[in-house]
Amino acid sequence: MAARLMNAQAQVCRLGKHVASEATVVRQFHASCYTASKVALSKFDSDVYLPYEKLNKRLEVVRGRLNRPLTLSEKVLYSHLDDPANQDIVRGTSYLRLRPDRVAMQDATAQMALLQFISSGLKKVAVPSTVHCDHLIEAQIGGPKDLARAKDLNKEVYDFLASTCAKYGLGFWKPGSGIIHQIILENYAFPGLLMIGTDSHTPNGGGLGGLCIGVGGADAVDVMADIPWELKCPKVIGVNLTGKISGWTSPKDVILKVADILTVKGGTGAIIEYHGKGVDSISCTGMATICNMGAEIGATTSLFPFNQRMADYLKSTGRAGIASEAQKYQAKILSADKNCEYDELIEINLDTLEPHVNGPFTPDLGHPISKLGENSKKNGYPMDIRVGLIGSCTNSSYEDMGRCASIAKDAMSHGLKSKIPFNVTPGSEQIRATIERDGISEVFDKFGGTVLANACGPCIGQWDRKDVKKGDKNTIVTSYNRNFTGRNDANPATHCFVTSPELVTALSIAGRLDFNPLTDELTGADGKKFKLKAPFGDELPAKGFDPGQDTYTAPPPSGENVKVAVDPKSTRLQLLEPFDKWNGQDLTDLTVLIKVKGKCTTDHISAAGPWLKYRGHLDNISNNMFIGATNYENNEMNNIKNQRNGSWGGVPDVARDYKANGIKWVAVGDENYGEGSSREHAALEPRHLGGRAIIVKSFARIHETNLKKQGLLPLTFANPADYDKIQPTSKISLLNLKSLAPGKPVDAEIKNGDKVERIKLNHTLNDLQIGWFKAGSALNRMKELAQ
Numbered sequence: 001m002a003a004r005l006m007n008a009q010a011q012v013c014r015l016g017k018h019v020a021s022e023a024t025v026v027r028q029f030h031a032s033c034y035t036a037s038k039v040a041l042s043k044f045d046s047d048v049y050l051p052y053e054k055l056n057k058r059l060e061v062v063r064g065r066l067n068r069p070l071t072l073s074e075k076v077l078y079s080h081l082d083d084p085a086n087q088d089i090v091r092g093t094s095y096l097r098l099r100p101d102r103v104a105m106q107d108a109t110a111q112m113a114l115l116q117f118i119s120s121g122l123k124k125v126a127v128p129s130t131v132h133c134d135h136l137i138e139a140q141i142g143g144p145k146d147l148a149r150a151k152d153l154n155k156e157v158y159d160f161l162a163s164t165c166a167k168y169g170l171g172f173w174k175p176g177s178g179i180i181h182q183i184i185l186e187n188y189a190f191p192g193l194l195m196i197g198t199d200s201h202t203p204n205g206g207g208l209g210g211l212c213i214g215v216g217g218a219d220a221v222d223v224m225a226d227i228p229w230e231l232k233c234p235k236v237i238g239v240n241l242t243g244k245i246s247g248w249t250s251p252k253d254v255i256l257k258v259a260d261i262l263t264v265k266g267g268t269g270a271i272i273e274y275h276g277k278g279v280d281s282i283s284c285t286g287m288a289t290i291c292n293m294g295a296e297i298g299a300t301t302s303l304f305p306f307n308q309r310m311a312d313y314l315k316s317t318g319r320a321g322i323a324s325e326a327q328k329y330q331a332k333i334l335s336a337d338k339n340c341e342y343d344e345l346i347e348i349n350l351d352t353l354e355p356h357v358n359g360p361f362t363p364d365l366g367h368p369i370s371k372l373g374e375n376s377k378k379n380g381y382p383m384d385i386r387v388g389l390i391g392s393c394t395n396s397s398y399e400d401m402g403r404c405a406s407i408a409k410d411a412m413s414h415g416l417k418s419k420i421p422f423n424v425t426p427g428s429e430q431i432r433a434t435i436e437r438d439g440i441s442e443v444f445d446k447f448g449g450t451v452l453a454n455a456c457g458p459c460i461g462q463w464d465r466k467d468v469k470k471g472d473k474n475t476i477v478t479s480y481n482r483n484f485t486g487r488n489d490a491n492p493a494t495h496c497f498v499t500s501p502e503l504v505t506a507l508s509i510a511g512r513l514d515f516n517p518l519t520d521e522l523t524g525a526d527g528k529k530f531k532l533k534a535p536f537g538d539e540l541p542a543k544g545f546d547p548g549q550d551t552y553t554a555p556p557p558s559g560e561n562v563k564v565a566v567d568p569k570s571t572r573l574q575l576l577e578p579f580d581k582w583n584g585q586d587l588t589d590l591t592v593l594i595k596v597k598g599k600c601t602t603d604h605i606s607a608a609g610p611w612l613k614y615r616g617h618l619d620n621i622s623n624n625m626f627i628g629a630t631n632y633e634n635n636e637m638n639n640i641k642n643q644r645n646g647s648w649g650g651v652p653d654v655a656r657d658y659k660a661n662g663i664k665w666v667a668v669g670d671e672n673y674g675e676g677s678s679r680e681h682a683a684l685e686p687r688h689l690g691g692r693a694i695i696v697k698s699f700a701r702i703h704e705t706n707l708k709k710q711g712l713l714p715l716t717f718a719n720p721a722d723y724d725k726i727q728p729t730s731k732i733s734l735l736n737l738k739s740l741a742p743g744k745p746v747d748a749e750i751k752n753g754d755k756v757e758r759i760k761l762n763h764t765l766n767d768l769q770i771g772w773f774k775a776g777s778a779l780n781r782m783k784e785l786a787q
Contacts (some may be wrong), residue, residue: 039321041101042188044171044554045128050322051101052329055079055192059333062089069337071236072305073271076211079333080194082228091343092235092269095766097228100194102128103220106180107161108135108608109198109679111573111616113217114164116779117224118564119576121786123168126226130171130188131161132180135612137455139423140464143432147176147453156572157616160564167559168224177551178428178454181205181393184212185288186317186430186545191306191326191334196223200295200678200702201393201481206303207288208310209326209334211271213301214702216680218709218778225782230768232701234300235270237262238342241278243351247534248369248518250403251286252395252479252500254348255293256356260366261346265672267299268701270343274304275336278350283539284313285397292394293481296363298675298700306334309539316540355503355518359483360475360495362599369503373514381495381513382475386467388418388508389488390501391425391452392459395479398434398545401426402537404505405440408447410533411509415525419511421467422449425457433548434541458488461609465489475513477504484601484676486628490609502535573616578783579687579711581776587692587713588733589751593655593665594640595632595726600669601676602703604628606685608677615681618688625685626651626667633728641728652689659690668726669696674703683707687777693734695748695761697723708769711777718745718760725750725757734761740773742766 041048059079063070066089070078081087082097089096103125105113110131117125136157137150151158158175165172173183180197181204189195193210195202198220205212213231223229239258245251258272272294274287282290287304294302304310306326314323326334354368360381367375376383390396390404401424411417424444426432432454435441441451456462459480465488468474473493480488483496497513506517509532521529556562566573596604607624614621627638627650641647642654644661658665667686673696674682683706686694693713697720707714713734717723726732733749740746745760765773775781 039325041128041190043318044187044552048128050190050325052192052325052333056329056332058084061085065089069340071238071273071340071342072275072334072336073211073234073236073273073303075333075336076192076194076303077234079192089233091233094233096231096233098194098231100127100196100223100229102188102193102195103223104129104180104184104188104195104197104202105131105217105220106135106199107131107133107157108612108615109217110161111157112618112680112684113198113220114161115576115616116217116221117168118164119779120221120225120782122225124559125169125224127223128171129224130173131165132173132177132183133158133161133175134179134455135460135462137175137453137457138462138464139452139457142450143453150453151175154613156570160566160573160616162553163562163564165553166555167562167564169555169559171555172553174551174553176429176454176549178426178431179393179396179456181292182396182427182431185285186428190314190319190322191310192329196220196229198678200676201292203294203299203301204288204292204393206291206294206301207284207286208313209304209306211301211303214295214678216678216683216702216706216709218680219705221779227782231300232269232764235343237267237270237272237344237346239272239274239346239348240276241274241348241350242276243278243349244281245278245350248355248502249350249353250355250500250502251282251289252293253353253356254350255290256358256366256499257348257353258346259293259297259358259364260356262297263364264296264362264675265298265698265700267294267297268672270299272297272299272302273336273342274302278348279304280307280309281350282309283399284309285399288397289394293363296481298672300701305336306330312540317545355500357477357497357499357503359497361483361485363481363483363498369516369518373516376513382473383513384475385420385477385507385511385513386474387421387423387476388504389423389425389458389476389478389480390504391427392456392478392480393427394481395501396425396427396431398431398541399537399539400479400501401431401435401440403535404501405443406535406537407502407505407532408443411522412446414522414530416509416522417446418448418508420508422447422508423458424449424451425459426451426454429454429548429551430545433546437546438541438543461488461490462612463489468494477507479504482676484603487603506532571617571620572613574618574620576618578780579776581780582711582774584738586733586735586737587664589731590692590733591643591658591663591665592726592728592730592732593658593667593691594626594629594651595668595728596626596670597630597632597635598670600629600673602674602679602682603676605674605682606679608679618684621681622685622688623652625655625689643729655689664690664692666693666695666732667691668723669694670723671697673697673699675700678702680706680709683710683712687712695732704764708765708772709778711773711775711780713746713763713773715746715761715763718762722759725759727752740765740770742770
């Protein structure tokens, strides 16, 4: 770790070379290299220190250049620039080269990220990095039994991750430790942090004032390899909060309202920055909830300004030193400048904000609770709720659990329990141990609830659901963040509604969508009518947090003698082979593998659930490629026509046939293609099975970057109506690729029989990314440069 610090300091010192004409600034930069704060980054990184002084020095350089008030997100982002003196900075246009403070990976995405890191030939990670085992634990019976089963089923993967962490210097959080984002909030996040994580809900850390950004594994490899990380300079959307949260309204309702306003793609290319007097009425973990679900509107990330609620949380989680240090830099770095400008501004009055329930099938379809019953009946949604689920990385704080327990106790005082199965997912071992100590788990048990393992579980499809058959139309309500078709239980007929944990609890008591706890009465066991009291829960535990079992493994001082073995016969792990380089020729007469109709998320391109076990084996997991996408030709999933022989088959099967016969192909998609999870398998699989380009109306940010990293061309129609010109039998040629350049459209030729049409396709590739395409992938390019 000491070596990492020296490396980081040396990098900052190198920045001084770029500002030689500004002698005073250069001296300040060099001075900052040796006067860094001695407050540790975390209790697990005791010899790496908070970077506030050097961040402030970098920011002074940027301030001098831009000479204007800065938003909070600009301050945090620009203070992490690799070259603050010379970096082009234009919101929405420039590509920034950044130096993140740390990297976090969950076990499903970490497998491929670490396989890529191993393939790079590097000896040790350059920045503090961690792996968190939370995705591979299936919910079946209850926490202890489900965890034991997962450890047995996934032993090969857990052993691989643990040994790789030991060898290359990463911290390892064992299965059962909790969900990555909750662990980060409890242990690693701090105000002003810049972190990348291989999960789309990494922005959860914005609740502690950090810029935490979801990426693909290849981006994580860059940072771990000490290569500046590239991000298109985000625009900034401001959300001004006035009033005060109270009663049944919760922090979750803020982001549900924002999602309703902006839609699932309204935040694309932007950071959502919350500010205003209303901020102080929201707990730190409540702010994290809001930032977490910002992923559902396509935002790069979200964050809040540092305040007392954050300081209280830091102190409660054993980080008083960080709180004290952050207060010194509150005005300089950790809050927006007065009169700063936003690209868009949203106003929300918390005094009048009504609790919301969003869905089904998309997280941006908002229903105020007063309209939910009416809207559900009008749209034919199943009114009876089958299962209620609270927790997940979005809503599993001590405060969330306490508020839900208060509702459950109120109902039980009238002789009522949950009418339906009620599942509780603690966010971390610390939360599980604390709610067990304080009697909250016992309340849930008496209420009829089941406490699941400290893991993602049903939120990501890790749910062995038995109460309905696939195809049965039914309704569930969750406090999760995402509700795409089939997301939770692989049943496309399940109508999932996303709301606050408080409303999930209340709706579980009534068992119907047309119950409004703000106005409607229930009938107690004694036959008397009553209304549920507004929920209440302590923000932080009065007795402090109980850490529970020790689930962390630090890397040894040297991993030189640690062996990482991958069995060549394994069905779950597979060492990577480099992708082929571009041959320098135009891509002509490409076959259309599939023209996708409508929404196509990364869940549709590379399903999770039972497929998670193959995340470390590229060839095996490629058997799920596009199986959830709707084929434009026949409105069916996983049934396309093989243009080579006229037969019909599953998408992966046809793609494998094309690959075996040397046929290169493209996939065609609609708006916001690749929204949702950060999973880079949705880019790796098409590349592995012979894809050369993805042509769509528009992309979601993370997926577009993932495609670039793997050497695929992500192209958008200059005229969206050209989507209609492509037929399943079309042949597409991408021309003049030797002159591929930033900002220059690609000429494309569409052949439909004897008819040939020319169209323009746009791209956002810069010079560096064009190098990835030519080399065959970013990893290939990294090796070329190393050689």
